[in-house]
Amino acid sequence: MSGLIYGLIRNKKRKLFKLLSLPDSSEGVKMKSKLACGLIVLVLFSMSVFASVDSAPPAIPSEYWGTVTLDGAPAGDGLAVTAEVGGTDYAQASTTSSGYYNVILVGGDRPLTYNDDPDCLNHPGEACIPCVQDTSDCIEGPQDNSDVKIKISSTGSMPYVDWVEGSSYDVNIVAPLGDWSKEGCVDMTDIGYFANWYLQICTPLIPEECDIYDLYRDYVIDMADVGVFANNYLVGCGG
Numbered sequence: 001m002s003g004l005i006y007g008l009i010r011n012k013k014r015k016l017f018k019l020l021s022l023p024d025s026s027e028g029v030k031m032k033s034k035l036a037c038g039l040i041v042l043v044l045f046s047m048s049v050f051a052s053v054d055s056a057p058p059a060i061p062s063e064y065w066g067t068v069t070l071d072g073a074p075a076g077d078g079l080a081v082t083a084e085v086g087g088t089d090y091a092q093a094s095t096t097s098s099g100y101y102n103v104i105l106v107g108g109d110r111p112l113t114y115n116d117d118p119d120c121l122n123h124p125g126e127a128c129i130p131c132v133q134d135t136s137d138c139i140e141g142p143q144d145n146s147d148v149k150i151k152i153s154s155t156g157s158m159p160y161v162d163w164v165e166g167s168s169y170d171v172n173i174v175a176p177l178g179d180w181s182k183e184g185c186v187d188m189t190d191i192g193y194f195a196n197w198y199l200q201i202c203t204p205l206i207p208e209e210c211d212i213y214d215l216y217r218d219y220v221i222d223m224a225d226v227g228v229f230a231n232n233y234l235v236g237c238g239g
Contacts (some may be wrong), residue, residue, distance in 0.1 A: 056129040059108030059141065060166035067099055067172045070152055071236055072184025074099030075175075078082070079153045085142040085163060096152065103150065105142075108165055113138040144203065147217050151175075156232070159212040162205075176235040177228075180212065185237040186229070194229060197221045 064083070068075035075096040083091035083103045091103040113131040116121060118138050120128035131138045142148075146163040149156060156177035161169060178186040180193040197213040200221045213221045213227035 056104070056110040056112040056131065058110060061104050061106045062108075062164055062167040062169075063102070063104045064148075064150070064161055064169050064171050065100065065102040066170050068101045068152055068157070069172075069174045069179075069182050070155070071175075072179075072182060075101070075152055082151045082154075084149045084151065085146050090142060090148075090163075101150070101152065104198075105148065105163065108141045108163060109143045110140045111165065113140065113141055138190060149205055155235075160213070176232055177215070178232040179236065186232050186235045188239055190229075194221075194225075 005131075032059050070076075070079070077095070077097050079096040081091065081094045081096060081101045081103050082089045083105055090104060090105045090107045094101070094103055108130075110131070111130045112127055114123055114128055116137045117123060117128075118131050118133035120126075120130055131140075142163040144162075144164050148161045148163050149162065150173055151157060152173075152175045155175045157172070157173040157175040158177050158179075159173070161171050174180070174182050176186055180189055181189045183189065194213055198221055200210045200213070202208050202210045202214050202219045202221070204219050209220060214225060216222075216224035218224060
């Protein structure tokens with residue numbers, strides 16, 4: 001492709017030099033104008049060919065904010081806020097202020113590159129920009145409905161939130177993870193809260209009150225969630 005474009009441009013340049021030697025008659029001016037327009041179109045086309053590969057626009061950032069209850073009280077000012085997906089922080093740097101947090105998530109999956117289809121061959125006629133196939137298989141970051149774990153000073157909070165491109169949500173969070181009583185300690189009181197929801201089914205993608213207890217995020221409150229709770233038992237309790 002590059003050789004063909006180079007040859008076309010070279011041929012156009014020869015014609016250009018020939019035409020530039022024409023007298024400035026009305027016909028000569030018209031021919032020069034047509035050639036100039038043709039060259040502009042050709043250059044723009046060649047630039048689009050080379051720039052298209054792996055140049056899909058990034059995902060639209062999403063934003064989450066709300067109150068922070070940390071250790072049983074409103075969080076103090078200046079505490080680092082992170083938002084992790086799969087252990088990677090995708091939040092712009094921010095800190096707590098007046099008991100609130102605010103995070104803007106960036107770096108999500110580019111929507112115009114298709115999963116496992118780096119050349120867009122399976123999507124003819126659709127908006128699709130080729131990407132360089134690597135270990136991500138055209139998945140450049142978190143996708144819609146990926147679990148986002150918001151942490152305050154590296155302390156896990158609940159509930160988890162979902163990554164949704166371009167979204168804006170008001171979500172109040174409590175840290176540490178499992179502190180449903182908001183007392184600042186994951187203890188037997190929280191076991192009682194959890195027991196009331198045991199085996200409750202939570203509908204996927206629909207915000208429900210039981211979501212906060214579905215720590216494993218499989219839409220049912222079961223022993224998997226007990227395991228997550230157990231890993232956080234007594235966090236914040238001083239022992």
